[in-house]
Amino acid sequence: MSGDHSDIVKRLSTVSGLLLIVLVVVMLVGISIGSSGSGVTSLWHIITDPDHADPMLLTIIWKLRLPRVLLAALVGAALSLGGLVFQALLRNPLAEPYILGISGGSAIGAILGILLGLSQFPGITLTSFAGSLTTLLLIIGISAGQSILQKNALLLSGVMVNAFCSAVIMFLVSMTHDARLHNIIFWLMGDLSMGSLQHTGILAMALIPCFVIIFWFSNTMNLMLMGKEMALSMGVNIKRATVILLVTTSLMVSACVSQCGLIGLVGLVIPHLFRLMLGSDHRILFPACVLGGGAYMVACDLLARAIPQHGEMPAGVITALIGAPLFIYLLKRSGR
Amino acid sequence: MKHAITLENIQYSYGRALVLRDITFSVTPGDFFIVIGPNGSGKTTLMKLIAGIAQPDTGMLEILDRPIHSYSRKILARQIAFVPQSVPIDFPFSVKEVVLMGRSPYQGVLGLETKEDIKKMQQAITFTSMTHLADRKMNQLSGGECQRAFIARAICQEPSVLLLDEPTASLDLSHQIRIMDLMEKLKAEKQITIVMVSHDVNLAAMYGNRLLLLDKGRIAEIGPPREVLTYQNLERSYGCTLLVDKNPLGDVPRVTLVPGKFVPK
Amino acid sequence: MRYLLILLLIIQGTIVSLPAWAQNVHVTDLLGRRMAIPKDPVRVVSLAPNITEIVYALGQSHRLVGATTYSDYPAEADMLPKVGSYVHLDLERIVFLAPDLCLAIKDGNPIAAISRLESIGIPVYAVDPRDLESVMDTLSRIGRLLQADKQAKQLVQGMRRRIQAVESLVAKTDHRPGLFFQIGISPIVSVGTNTFIHELIVQAGARNLAEGDIPYPRFSKEQVLGMSPDVIIVTSMARKAVFEKIRQDWYQWTNLPAVKNDRIYFKDSGLFDRPSPRLVDALEILVRLIHPEMFKEPS
Numbered sequence: 001m002s003g004d005h006s007d008i009v010k011r012l013s014t015v016s017g018l019l020l021i022v023l024v025v026v027m028l029v030g031i032s033i034g035s036s037g038s039g040v041t042s043l044w045h046i047i048t049d050p051d052h053a054d055p056m057l058l059t060i061i062w063k064l065r066l067p068r069v070l071l072a073a074l075v076g077a078a079l080s081l082g083g084l085v086f087q088a089l090l091r092n093p094l095a096e097p098y099i100l101g102i103s104g105g106s107a108i109g110a111i112l113g114i115l116l117g118l119s120q121f122p123g124i125t126l127t128s129f130a131g132s133l134t135t136l137l138l139i140i141g142i143s144a145g146q147s148i149l150q151k152n153a154l155l156l157s158g159v160m161v162n163a164f165c166s167a168v169i170m171f172l173v174s175m176t177h178d179a180r181l182h183n184i185i186f187w188l189m190g191d192l193s194m195g196s197l198q199h200t201g202i203l204a205m206a207l208i209p210c211f212v213i214i215f216w217f218s219n220t221m222n223l224m225l226m227g228k229e230m231a232l233s234m235g236v237n238i239k240r241a242t243v244i245l246l247v248t249t250s251l252m253v254s255a256c257v258s259q260c261g262l263i264g265l266v267g268l269v270i271p272h273l274f275r276l277m278l279g280s281d282h283r284i285l286f287p288a289c290v291l292g293g294g295a296y297m298v299a300c301d302l303l304a305r306a307i308p309q310h311g312e313m314p315a316g317v318i319t320a321l322i323g324a325p326l327f328i329y330l331l332k333r334s335g336r
Numbered sequence: 337m338k339h340a341i342t343l344e345n346i347q348y349s350y351g352r353a354l355v356l357r358d359i360t361f362s363v364t365p366g367d368f369f370i371v372i373g374p375n376g377s378g379k380t381t382l383m384k385l386i387a388g389i390a391q392p393d394t395g396m397l398e399i400l401d402r403p404i405h406s407y408s409r410k411i412l413a414r415q416i417a418f419v420p421q422s423v424p425i426d427f428p429f430s431v432k433e434v435v436l437m438g439r440s441p442y443q444g445v446l447g448l449e450t451k452e453d454i455k456k457m458q459q460a461i462t463f464t465s466m467t468h469l470a471d472r473k474m475n476q477l478s479g480g481e482c483q484r485a486f487i488a489r490a491i492c493q494e495p496s497v498l499l500l501d502e503p504t505a506s507l508d509l510s511h512q513i514r515i516m517d518l519m520e521k522l523k524a525e526k527q528i529t530i531v532m533v534s535h536d537v538n539l540a541a542m543y544g545n546r547l548l549l550l551d552k553g554r555i556a557e558i559g560p561p562r563e564v565l566t567y568q569n570l571e572r573s574y575g576c577t578l579l580v581d582k583n584p585l586g587d588v589p590r591v592t593l594v595p596g597k598f599v600p601k
Numbered sequence: 602m603r604y605l606l607i608l609l610l611i612i613q614g615t616i617v618s619l620p621a622w623a624q625n626v627h628v629t630d631l632l633g634r635r636m637a638i639p640k641d642p643v644r645v646v647s648l649a650p651n652i653t654e655i656v657y658a659l660g661q662s663h664r665l666v667g668a669t670t671y672s673d674y675p676a677e678a679d680m681l682p683k684v685g686s687y688v689h690l691d692l693e694r695i696v697f698l699a700p701d702l703c704l705a706i707k708d709g710n711p712i713a714a715i716s717r718l719e720s721i722g723i724p725v726y727a728v729d730p731r732d733l734e735s736v737m738d739t740l741s742r743i744g745r746l747l748q749a750d751k752q753a754k755q756l757v758q759g760m761r762r763r764i765q766a767v768e769s770l771v772a773k774t775d776h777r778p779g780l781f782f783q784i785g786i787s788p789i790v791s792v793g794t795n796t797f798i799h800e801l802i803v804q805a806g807a808r809n810l811a812e813g814d815i816p817y818p819r820f821s822k823e824q825v826l827g828m829s830p831d832v833i834i835v836t837s838m839a840r841k842a843v844f845e846k847i848r849q850d851w852y853q854w855t856n857l858p859a860v861k862n863d864r865i866y867f868k869d870s871g872l873f874d875r876p877s878p879r880l881v882d883a884l885e886i887l888v889r890l891i892h893p894e895m896f897k898e899p900s
Contacts, residue, residue: 005448035685036697056699063721064693091426120713177817179709182688186711193692194713196720219447223437225427230486232389233418234493235410235441280427283446312689 019291026295030069030302071195076297080289082253083267088221097253097267100158104165105135106257114183128258189314190263210252218282263316269323276330340365340529346395356553369531370544377550379533383501387418413441417490421501428473431485438492460488480511500532541588565589630726631707638724642702649687649706651877658878661747667698690714730876732797771806778831780807789820805887833859836870
């Protein structure tokens with residue numbers, strides 16, 4: 001049976017296999033580098049000679065670096081997928097995972113949580129999630145007058161709601177004068193450092209079903225990109241697919257944002273990057289975005305930790321500093 | 337099977353505007369059925385209704401002698417293939433990928449193509465003379481080549497009926513002929529019923545065996561070209577002076593536009 | 602099998618960083634958390650610059666193995682290994698130093714970081730030095746934690762004496778000049794009622810012209826002119842050249858009492874920007890600037 005599908009299955013396995021290797025390598029580098037020093041060689045020693053491993057290093061790796069690297073991979077995968085799905089659903093290359101009011105709503109939710117003095121988990125995570133759900137419902141409500149398939153309605157309401165939320169955020173920030181201002185700013189810049197293994201596990205449990213659903217619809221996304229008429233005439237239930245993908249992806253992105261803040265540009269750049277390299281077939285782009293996006297995020301987080309002398313840069317700065325020029329370079333290379 | 341497509345008392349409105357009414361006709365299997373009429377007469381809407389993309393307010397619509405709503409979307413797609421007037425090309429696929437998508441009514445949700453699917457894709461590409469363009473991206477093709485790719489995709493659906501909405505609009509003359517000849521080849525070699533909307537009455541005359549003149553949402557005339565393409569029918573529907581004579585290439589009418597300076601006072 | 606060994610080592614590793622059982626005391630910090638810490642902590646990490654100052658003031662700097670950046674007073678503190686900043690702690694560096702006690706600021710260090718440290722088995726004791734009174738309380742608390750009760754007592758008594766001296770000096774006069782205390786140059790920012798600087802200003806016998814609900818209110822030049830301050834004190838981390846420019850700036854407004862009487866002063870912000878034992882020094886400096894007439898030698 002799989003011999004019959006050998007062509008597409010072969011391509012899927014090749015892409016997945018290669019990117020999986022990249023991801024694992026990057027993750028290993030990620031857990032062997034940190035602000036307390038140590039290098040790849042010490043990691044090698046731990047694996048080959050566990051009896052004499054330094055317990056301090058083990059604690060650091062197990063409790064601090066590993067959760068962080070896993071979280072980065074998970075968030076990178078989810079945000080890249082979010083961008084992929086929204087670009088397909090809205091048929092717009094500028095779409096990114098936060099476009100449907102998720103950035104605005106979750107930020108306001110998080111800021112309110114911070115101002116109320118709630119703890120990161122579950123307090124702020126929940127308020128942030130609630131915030132993004134609110135704006136999502138608002139946007140669906142606004143654009144429901146037109147059919148949900150009218151992509152421009154969704155897009156425009158999303159942009160407007162985000163703009164309004166930005167104003168509210170600036171207001172809240174200007175009214176805050178104490179230490180909570182720091183917390184707000186760090187949240188807005190995105191922060192991968194505060195996850196524990198437990199939190200990352202909970203997030204994974206929320207995200208993995210979303211990944212499965214999105215993969216299930218990956219071919220449907222191909223068909224939907226042919227336009228509403230052609231997709232319908234080829235047997236696609238567009239309305240059902242759109243609603244399911246919209247809700248699933250929004251929940252997926254909201255979950256990430258409420259845990260880690262607003263890490264930008266990953267969801268915009270990675271799908272385009274892999275589309276330039278691998279073509280537009282979303283069945284192939286799915287593992288590319290999951291594995292490649294995850295690897296990219298881990299690498300960016302690594303650089304964010306390793307480069308500065310003191311302290312660390314927000315991961316979102318690196319994703320932008322690297323992502324944008326890289327994309328421009330690939331665009332020129334593809335001769336368009 | 338008596339009829340490929342049957343419509344009876346079909347009515348369709350968009351908002352408060354009545355777009356189509358009292359539409360009753362049938363298409364025989366093997367027909368080259370061409371719908372003509374001025375802009376806004378409801379031709380595209382009629383195509384969408386037959387393709388199952390829009391639903392009529394009232395009336396009966398049967399495909400292959402079964403009511404259209406008795407088909408699931410996927411099964412319907414195995415009987416009817418639709419080539420719309422325009423297709424967005426935001427994220428370009430290659431010609432091969434687009435044509436392969438035509439197999440989706442026969443595939444599972446992930447659309448994992450079998451060797452059989454790939455063979456049919458290649459056959460469709462050969463049939464439409466696209467072999468040398470098979471690996472190009474859609475946005476690198478000309479209008480005519482794009483159209484052939486979409487027709488190849490439709491062929492992959494292995495339909496009984498092929499619906500096309502103005503397939504030759506905005507194509508240059510050679511491509512227009514190529515597309516129309518392709519339709520004839522499909523009709524002859526694969527026994528596919530062709531139902532088409534055309535803005536070019538002469539092409540319709542030369543290729544169609546039955547024409548439908550649609551005017552303000554109503555059937556103005558239906559039948560073989562020489563019955564439909566009379567200057568009374570055409571002048572009434574199109575609202576301009578026309579000269580209708582016999583086409584020197586065959587026993588079909590030829591319609592010529594008459595510029596104002598030639599109209600006798 | 603290898604995996605089991607690694608797991609055992611991790612467990613052992615976390616236990617190693619916990620203080621040994623027998624020599625613990627149970628304490629409750631200012632966040633209301635009960636914890637067990639060593640009686641005699643020898644690897645202490647300070648998570649804020651003013652805590653570092655306090656530990657040095659108590660003479661217990663030998664216990665410190667790390668501090669946050671900007672722990673720059675006294676000068677030796679700058680040599681301590683840095684563990685990130687007060688708002689963005691570098692957890693890895695902290696864990697690497699294997700501390701047996703961390704000292705944090707309540708409502709200052711991010712609570713998430715503190716929880717993470719505790720989940721790794723490092724006790725974190727939170728204090729709350731906000732103003733003169735709480736600084737003294739913090740001195741006592743940390744003194745108790747670090748076996749320095751006697752030094753703490755001495756320091757606190759010394760501070761109280763000096764504060765008392767200032768208060769009795771101020772009590773001798775009814776004159777309360779209007780003071781505009783400028784902590785931000787552009788935009789102009791002053792201090793509201795809920796700040797320790799306000800408390801110092803009042804104790805030093807002046808009226809804080811910016812008092813009000815907003816802790817760090819912004820003013821336009823015009824608004825400050827409207828207040829007609831008798832004294833203007835500007836603190837910042839800027840260089841002398843900037844001070845000169847600001848002085849020229851204010852001196853255009855010749856109607857200001859502060860300008861007429863040449864009472865615009867510039868002070869390095871180091872003394873005024875953190876609630877540390879040096880607040881008493883700040884207080885003494887303030888009273889000299891505000892009431893110079895009390896310090897004139899009788900001729």
